[in-house]
Amino acid sequence: MDVLKIAVLGIAGLMICIFVKETRPEYALYVSLATGICILLLATGKLSYLMEMISRLKSYVPIDTTYLNALLKMIGITYVGQFSAGICRDAGYSSIAGQIEIFAKLSILVISMPILEGLMKTIQEFLA
Template sequence: MDMMQIGILGVAGVLLAVQFKSGKSEYGIYLSVALSLFIFLAVIGQLSVMVDALSVIGEYIRMDTAYISTLIKMIGITYVAEFSSGICKDAGYQTIAVQIEIFGKLMILVLSMPILTALLDTIREFLS
């Protein structure tokens, strides 16, 4: 799916969900979750293009493949955290949404520690 189709689908879904807001608000939330999952699956379909591009970049600069896989994991964590947080915010649970965002940030920090230590080791080798 291209961006135009996703945009139209998103706006149509929101307009439909607004219709349920006055009477049965839970239907609007269910519609929002279903629409979000559909868009999420469309993004996953496009993810293979990004993974291939990152692999090509990794071959050009000859870096360890662990760094590329870590970068892909970070992107995935970011997307899932934002996706989950957005659904929680739409449902009215801001506290849970903030906790999901904090957990996502901490997971990215944990994933980046080996890369940070490798960078510091490289700097130390240059300085000595």
């Protein structure tokens, strides 16, 4: 049901932006930004549950924390990149939004390299 709350909040923010844009276009960006921040703050509540489940999974299976930390970093980069790119698109700066998305993808690729290296070492051990 949280998804419905977020959807209603997003649609309400959109409607306010549409109405405000007719009279004060400069305030529409602020309303959009405030709506996005509210949604982002509501999403952070899910992170505590995610962290609890990850720690529970670590107690069941011995997982290297490097992999879990990399996964959490990737999730964070994805959220921040998408959020900031969306705000740039709303403001009419699609080229900056594209650059933010490219940088976020490259950052995820860099963070995932140690995981790929570990996978290759494991495969090499099986083949040897």
